[in-house]
Amino acid sequence: MPASLAIEAIFPQLETLFGERLSVNAGVRETHGRGEGSTASEPPDAVVFPTSTDEVSQLAKLCHGASVPLIPFGAGTSLEGHVAAPLGGISIDFSRMNAIEAVHAEDLDAVVQPGVTRKHLNTHLRDTGLFFPVDPGADATIGGMCATRASGTSTVRYGSMKDNVLAMEVVLADGRVVKTGNRARKSAAGYDLTRLMIGSEGTLGIITSVTVKLHGIPETVTAAVCPFPTIENAVDCVIAAVQMGVPMARMELMDAVAMSAVNAYSKLDYAEAPTLFLEFEGAPASVTEQVETLKTLAKDLGGSDFQWADKPEDRNRLWAARHNMYYAGLALRPGAQALTTDVCVPISNLADCIGRTHKALDESPLTGLILGHVGDGNFHTLLLFDPDNPNEHAEAERLNTAIVNQALALDGTCTGEHGVGQGKTKYLRQELGVEAVDVMIQLKSALDPTNILNPGKVIPRN
Amino acid sequence: MPASLAIEAIFPQLETLFGERLSVNAGVRETHGRGEGSTASEPPDAVVFPTSTDEVSQLAKLCHGASVPLIPFGAGTSLEGHVAAPLGGISIDFSRMNAIEAVHAEDLDAVVQPGVTRKHLNTHLRDTGLFFPVDPGADATIGGMCATRASGTSTVRYGSMKDNVLAMEVVLADGRVVKTGNRARKSAAGYDLTRLMIGSEGTLGIITSVTVKLHGIPETVTAAVCPFPTIENAVDCVIAAVQMGVPMARMELMDAVAMSAVNAYSKLDYAEAPTLFLEFEGAPASVTEQVETLKTLAKDLGGSDFQWADKPEDRNRLWAARHNMYYAGLALRPGAQALTTDVCVPISNLADCIGRTHKALDESPLTGLILGHVGDGNFHTLLLFDPDNPNEHAEAERLNTAIVNQALALDGTCTGEHGVGQGKTKYLRQELGVEAVDVMIQLKSALDPTNILNPGKVIPRN
Secondary structure (H helix, E strand, O other), X not given: OOHXXXXXXXXXXXXXXXXXXXXXXXXXXXXXXXXXXXXXXXXXOEEEOOOOHHXXXXXXXXXXXXXXXXXXXXXXXXXXXXXOOOOOOEEEEHHHOOOEEEEEHHHOEEEEOOOOEHHHHHXXXXXXXXXXXXXXXXXXXXXXXXXXXXXXXXXXXXXOHHHOEEEEEEEOOOOOEEEOOOOOOXXXXXXXXXXXXXXXXXXXXXXXXXXXXXXXXXXXXXEEEEEOOOHXXXXXXXXXXXXXXXXXXXXEEEOHHHHHHHHHHHOOOOOOOOEEEEEEEEOHHHHHHHHHHHHHHHHHXXXXXOEEEOOHHHHHHHHHHHHOHHHHHHHOOOOOEEEEOEOEOOHHHHHHXXXXXXXXXXXXXXXXXXXXXXXHOEEEEEEEEOOOOHHHHHHHHHXXXXXXXXXXXXXXXXXXXXXXXXXXXXXHHHHXXXXXXXXXXXXXXXXXXXXXXXXXXXOOOO | OOHHHHHHHHHHHHHHHHHHHEEOOHHHHHHHOXXXXXXXXXXXXXXXXXXXXXXXXXXXXXXXXXXXXXXXEOOOOOOXXXXXXXXXXXXXXXXXXXXXXXXXXXXXXXXXXXXXEHHHHHHHHHHHOEEOOOOOOOOOEHHHHHHOOOOOOOHHHHOOHHHOEEEEEEEOOOOOEEEOOOOOOOOOOOOOHHHHHOOOOOOOOEEEEXXXXXXXXXXXXXXXXXXXXXXHHHHHHHHHHHHHOOOOOEEEEEOHHHHHHHHHHHXXXXXXXXXXXEEEEEOHHHHHHHHHHHHHHHHHOOOOOOEEEOOHHHHHHHHHHHHOHHHHHHHOOOOOEEEEOEOEOOHHHHHHHHHXXXXXXXXXXXXXXXXXEHHHOEEEEEEEEOOOOHHHHHHHHHHHHHHHHHHHHOOOEOEOOOOOOOOOHHHHHHXXXXXXXXXXXXXXXXXXXXXXXXXXXXXXXX
């Protein structure tokens, strides 16, 4: 029975459960069937807006019995088709589960509902002297960030979502509500259900509460932008800093094309050369020490024209330019869409991997640019193509596959932070082996035997 | 069929596979059936000493078909009966799989066989300027530390095994060999099989290779010992440092009884008062800054008599005294055994939890002492009892349960780092709920349907 028929059978119960918070409006379904990636919308049959864990649990019980797919929806900023409904079903929009339930400032943790966005959380925390560090750029929800194992510009210092969640509450496919941990900073009490759920993209359970780690806002923060003569020199500067253990807060790379896009989009006048965006933080003497070390490393590699941003408003402008990179890239070619790669390799292979990617871009008719969280070995290539031109789309896909193949050959991963979604299931066996994917299928079958939780994501279809 | 009969059926194949590396010697079996805890040995039927992943895989296939239990054995330093064979079967001693297969200094990682101990690894790394930070005190194997999600004195700075492993190779119950990840510093490629295996105590798979993260040896390291007027003051000093985000390398607490044990055992003359053992590290100016901050915090809480250890040999002596605490505690009462608790609570509840534990100790006829990784909220109580006196053993168990109940009531865990083993299965449902344990049982059934992998550990028997 297709989902659209299956959902009809439970529609009266859905109406009773959600009332006006159930929508089958075409526009609502359309916007819930796509994220920010280049793939077309695959709308769900309906969208619900729960307000409690209990409602999500009742919904799961209903859909489990009727074999109706359930697709969690946070802020819709995924780039890999996570929120699409290729088999129909019900999109669960968490925008009304956006309460910050507790802030334990003394323990450096907070308990939030999954629909809280990272900016909302940080605004709420402002007076506590604490902050939540994971920053994927977009104002994603904490639930979505858990589901995709998000990371970003601050990961080189603070780690990814895997490192910044103490516990979750999760609704299973059959409606059972599971607590994966507690507020202790560490535990050896059984299997790590928290980490099993983080990065499972809604295919093993539906996240309904998250206990996140918080960190003290550093006493001193300063940021800088520094151009380099070549991309290799910029990368080598980052590698040296990582290897020396300089506790950098952020180390971001943009290539010359990316810098020209940033200048045009954000009305700035940075040098249009390979450039590092850097942030230093800590106690004052430590920051001074870090800055001196970085200056020395950069100078040896031809990078000496540092532009500093000490004041919060200057730093915000600098990082806004970096965070708007996706939109700045799109603006290079009005009407174009972007296919975004997300490979991550061991840092000693990074210059090689970026070099080969640049060469592939030079040889392609498409415009592309490179930016990356190079302290982690992770970089993105934005490949701009005309969505109405099948040849261009095919060329973007060809480049994407070539870049993934390079990264896998260099002991890397096809996705550092965007997740598998639908687009990368085809690379999983190549990356991890048949046996590892078989284990993932066994875990999925054990926890969601009727495959109602976000079907078509993570697990390859054959 | 009991394991002892089942193993007879496959004995000829075992002899072919392992030759002289198969032992049924009573003494060998006895030592492989117990760790360092207070429980009696439960010897396996045989012990094998594999030299390759392929041998482990063949062994698993053989035992899977014959339903013979397999119990991985590292250095035998577990305190929770992890290596015991309550249902008989075969102990897999990894002492001959102790090769360091690769050190990627540029990438800050190393690939090691599971029988490599942490001290062996760090000795090997000495000339690279890098080190492996996780330090549970005992010279445990990397495989065993993965299996129990070990942590220790340096966790407040570097995290636990969960945070310091990039990937593993694991043999499943049926002999399949799975690669859980690769050398990329981060990945969002599917379920986190690495973290699923870490802390699974050999019940989901047998670890045959580990890719660990390495860190640069800090430029400057200094350590200090500082007594406080009360245990609450010492704990408050730690809490303040954590909340201020001082990047301390180690923050360890010992109570007055522990300090007298240390003085007697290690021939030292520290004040016999609640004491913090501290370590500071980083670039020189940063260390100076951290030291000044800690001195100010400590002074306000009555702690000003710092004894410093700047030279490596002095620091080694200081930390050797801390690491020998278990043996120093045992030496307080010759012939006694120790039951060691391992609770971990949110740090704002730590002073309360330790205070109640002290009160319980004061009211008990048994001698006990407290030491702990207080920066993480984790502390141990060593409860000394006469193993030949059932009343004393029962009293130690009663105190253990009371301390666990306190910790769980304070949103903590029954085990911060020692693991569940056999001793703590009874607390799992109380700590995480029936549903979470049901999920663990589902995962175990999916990956090890005939329950041959370390049976009787982690999963409650009923």
